[in-house]
Amino acid sequence: MQRDIVQPVDIEKYLYFLKKPGRYTGNELNTKTKQISKKTLNFVLAFPDLYEIGMSHLGLKILYSILNKHPDFSADRVYAPDEDLIELLKEKNIPLFSVEDKIPLNQFDIVGFTLQYELSYTNILLMLELGQIPLKSKERGDSNPLIIAGGPGAFNPEPLADFIDAFVIGDGEDVILEIADCLLKNRDSKREGKLLALAQIQGVYVPNFYKQAVNKKGSYVIRLREDVPERITRRFFLNFDDPNSIHSPQLRPLTDIVHRRPSYEVMRGCTRGCRFCQAGMVYRPIRERDMKMLLEDIENDLSLNGWEEISLNSLSISDYSCLQPLLLSLLDKLPETETSISLPSLRLDSFDDTFQPKLGKLLGNTVTFAPEAGTQKLRDVINKNITEEEIINSVKKALTMGIRSFKLYFMVGLPEETDEDIKGIIQLIEEIFEISPRRISKINVSIAPFVPKSHTPFQWVAQLQIDEFLRRILIVKHHFHENRKINIKYHTPEQSQIEAVIARGDRSVGRVILQAYRSGAKLDAWDSSFDHERWIEAAENIEIDLRAFLGEIPPENPLPWDHIDSGVKKEFLFSEYRRSHEVLTTQDCRNGACSHCGICENSSPKYSQKYNDEERAESRKIKISQEVEQRFFYKIKYAKGDNLCFISHREISTLIYAIVRKSKLPIYYTKGFNRHPKISFGPPLSLGLAGREEFFIISLKNVLEKREVLEKLDENLPNGFVINEVIPLGSASEKKYYTKELLRISSNACISWNKFLEYKNKSIFSGRKEKLIYLKDFFEDVKVFSHHVDIQKKLGLNIFQILEEAFGFSREQIGTFSIERIKIF
Ligand code: SF4
Known part of the structure; x- marks a missing residue:
């Protein structure tokens, strides 16, 4: 049945009085150009948290690009609304709508959620309800959209089994098109028929065709019919060298978000084998991207969007074979635009000595290390293959590069942890600080309570009680309370407890999620919204004992996620669990022996794939930008249309910086650490107003014709942003004051x-x-x-x-x- 597309929601008239209306107006750069229509199969990709978080998520951007490249499919986006919009939608009975076309959620063919964090699950219920879609799969009929979910959370789908029609297990790139094809072919089928067709696709789990069984030892899932698979095998995406696997230019938001930068995945998967890490298990094998392709992609994206910062992503970026040549090439290219590079935690020992001086320029003022545990014994228990000596040497190296600030990540409540290990955290921090108390300006320490996750060697481990977590964390915090240079922060143990319940929960936990939502739980990932008591009461009200999901699980017991085949064998996880008891480490199979995790049997992986790039050997000189003293000023008059009226002055300024960066004009940059184009802006325009004759003033190193300046600035401007005129101001800035x-x-x-x-x-x-x-x-x-x-x-x-x-x-x-x-x- 083809779905009638109704009129978009008329939300404009209400936006004026919302806190940050720009997050509901779309208008980002590089959005899809096609309109949602009756002919296309229409997806709305849903991120169950606020726009500021969701807009940075790479997975959603990849699926958005794949679907919109296809002529028969379309994808819009939706993010969880904040409190003020929630209230407004309820009060006016307006359905939650997609950000670009403003179409109510219930009018799409498919709503696809990404499951990144267990504490965002109540937001899924919130978004469904606000989207006027029945919460439970069994309550939905043929006229309702199908609700699909994927991402790491789908590896234990059971807590959401009542609400989601189909889960996608594993990499989404190929399977999303198979799902879309299948649904297009079955567009006129009944809901049950569509779901049955989906259940035939490898990696798709349709919970309605399965039920939870319980025995004395625990709960597990069995199928209800023979024509669906007994176990659901995850999907692997292996074509990382295919130019079609590049999804640039990436969406560029106009409003402020947590990480406003494009993210380039240099490598997927990690074989280091940290025993607590779910991503390290379920994203195996390692798949590297070709460096030249990456560079072209980054260059192209920069020239179109003028990003001020880019981020290179991977679970363990130091393991990318071409990291050094990649960074050298970027250092060559980026000075033109002064774009900086954000890197996740790095092993500084992975670079040769010739590279060290250049690395300082890249890393900025702060370096991050994740020792996770304070003693070598505990690091061996969790298989974190890093020694204290390596950490200390890395800090020393960083100091010689001029870096003065450090971030350290630790966990508490790890298996086998004693008070000696907590003291070990203190000692390690002190040893780092003692390297140079004078030169070190700040050590920011972040402590997270350990959360056992499915499909990891620690899936059987108990979680500590909240009081004990706090006691251990506060030992560290109190020890440093007088040292102003050492700042200890920690993640709330109450949130980690609920995260653990959901992470290892079965279908009964879905009832707790629903009950908590009914009593007001939402936006639980935010400290300001999370209410632990509400969750405890919700569980008590429906007589579910949360402790059942927090204790140690005997390895012979069934697990609620046993029917999900991640590709990594349970025997391997168990042998790793045993080795942790014996404090035995396991080598990274990339550098040592295969430990038979099972991945290579499933995926013809490229775990050993490494690029022998000649460029690694090449010594490349970094162009040092010449200081130019003479500056030439140009006043740029522009109009900001109605559609951009909810973009604040600060956000428009950031957009103008990007327009100027990508223009390739000989722009004059500010000096100092955070270099940016030298621009002065006209008087701010209030939020909610369009502007016909706004302006900004740029400084150039050379004199250019007005026409040339206009042409260079005029490319790839967002809808509604029009450059009207360029006025050369000569060699001195206009000193006019506006009143x-x-x-x-x-x-x-x-x-x-x-x-x-x-x-x-x-x-x-x-x-x-x-x-x-x-x-x-x-x-x-x-x-x-x-x-x-x-x-x-x-x-x-x-x-x-x-x-x-x-x-x-x-x-x-x-x-x-x-x-x-x-x-x-
Ligand atoms: S099967 Fe062996 S080589 Fe392949 S990823 Fe697992 S441990 Fe590494």
């Missing part, structure tokens, strides 16, 4: 604009001190026309507050107004 603005307020509705003529009698209370302000002191001229009013006023005072409080317009009325700054003078 006034002309605003135009218009509306399609019938508005009595004459009331604005009475402004002289109006006043509002403004500012933190609620000072009484008379509009006659701010307004200089008001002209009323049939469909609009022009107000010339001094800069300052929020026009929305004036409209609401001085002229008595309701918020909904104001939402229908178009407000534009015509001029500043």
Whole structure:
């Protein structure tokens, strides 16, 4: 059955009064160009947390790109709404909508969630309910979308089995197209038929065709019918060298998010074998990307988007065979744009000595190490193959490179941990600090409570109780409370406890999630929203004992995720578990013997794939940018359209930096650590206003024709951002100060604009001190026309507050107004 696409949700008129409306307006750079239609199979990719977190997620961007490249499929996106939008949607009975086309969730064919973190699961229920989709799979009919979920959380799907129609186990690149093809072919089938067809695809688990069985030892899952697989085998994506596996240019948000940078996956998988790490097990084998392809991709993305920072991603980036030549090449290319590189924790000993001086430039001011445990014994228990000597040497090297600040990650509550190991954390931090108390400016230590995860050697291990976690963490925290250079932070044990319950939960935990959601749980990953008591009460109310999911599991017991085949054999996990008891380490199979984890039997892997790049041997010189003293100034006049009115002044400034970076103009950069183009901006435009004649001033190293400057700036601008004019200012910056603005307020509705003529009698209370302000002191001229009013006023005072409080317009009325700054003078 083809789905009727309804009208988009009319949300614009309500956005004015939301905290950060820009996160619901779409308008990012490099979004899809095709519209959702009845002809295409329409996906909405859902990230169950706020936009600021979800917009950085690479997996979602990859699936978005794959689906939108295909002529028969389309994909939009949706992120969890914040409290203010939740309230608004409920109050006005507006369904949650996709960010680009503003289509209600219930009008899509497929809603695809990514499962990155157990504490975001209540947000899935929230988004379904706000999207006006029944929460439980069994309550949905043919007219409802199919709800699909993938990502690391899908490796134990059972806590969400009641809510999700189909899970994708493993890499999504190939299987997403198989799923889409299958659903397109079965578009006219009943829901059950579609699900049965999906269950035939390798890596797809349809929980409705399975049930939970329980015996004295525990719960496990069995199939209800013969025509679905007994075990679901994960999917592997191996074509990393295929140019089609590149998904650039990446979406570039206009608003501030947690990590505003494109992420380039240099390698997937890790065989180091840390026994606590689920990603290290379920993302095997190692698959490296070709360095030349990566470089081309990065260069292309930079030239289109002018990123100020890029990030290279991998579980263990130091293991990428071509890391040194890759970084050298990037160092060669990036000075032009002053783009910096963000790297996850690095092993500094993986670089040869000739590279060390250049590395300092790359790493910036902070280096991160993840010893995880404080003693060698415990590091051997968890198979973290790093010695204290290596850590100390790395810190010494970093100091010689000019790095002064360090981040250290530890876990507490690891199996076999004693108070000696907690003291070991203290000793290791002290030893690092003692290398040079004077030169070290900061050591930020982050301590996380250990959470046992499915499909790892520690899946059978008990989690510590909250009090004991706190006792161990506070030993470290109190020890350093007088040292201002050492800052100890820790992850809340209460959150880690609920994370552990869900991570090893069975279908009954789904009832706890639902009950917690019903009693108000949402946005639980955020400390400010998480309420531990609510979860405890939810479990008590439905008589589920959470302790059952926190204790040690005897290895002979069945596990709720035994029907999910991650490719890594259970015998291997168990042998690693045993070796941890005996404090025996296991070598990384990339450098040592195969430990028969099972992956190579399943995937014809390229675990030993390494690129012998000639460039590794080449010594390449880094171009040192020449200091140019002479500067030439250009005033750039631009218009900011209605569709960008919810992008704040700061966010527009960041966008302008990007436009200037990618323009290839001979731009003058600021000096210092965080170098950026030298730009001065015009007076800020309030959030919610369009601008007809805004401006910024750039400094160039050479004189250029206006036309040339305009052409270079004019490429790949976001919708609604128009460059109107380039005015050379000669060799000195324009020193004009702006104090006034002309605003135009218009509306399609019938508005009595004459009331604005009475402004002289109006006043509002403004500012933190609620000072009484008379509009006659701010307004200089008001002209009323049939469909609009022009107000010339001094800069300052929020026009929305004036409209609401001085002229008595309701918020909904104001939402229908178009407000534009015509001029500043
Ligand atoms: S099967 Fe052996 S070589 Fe292959 S990934 Fe596992 S441990 Fe490494």
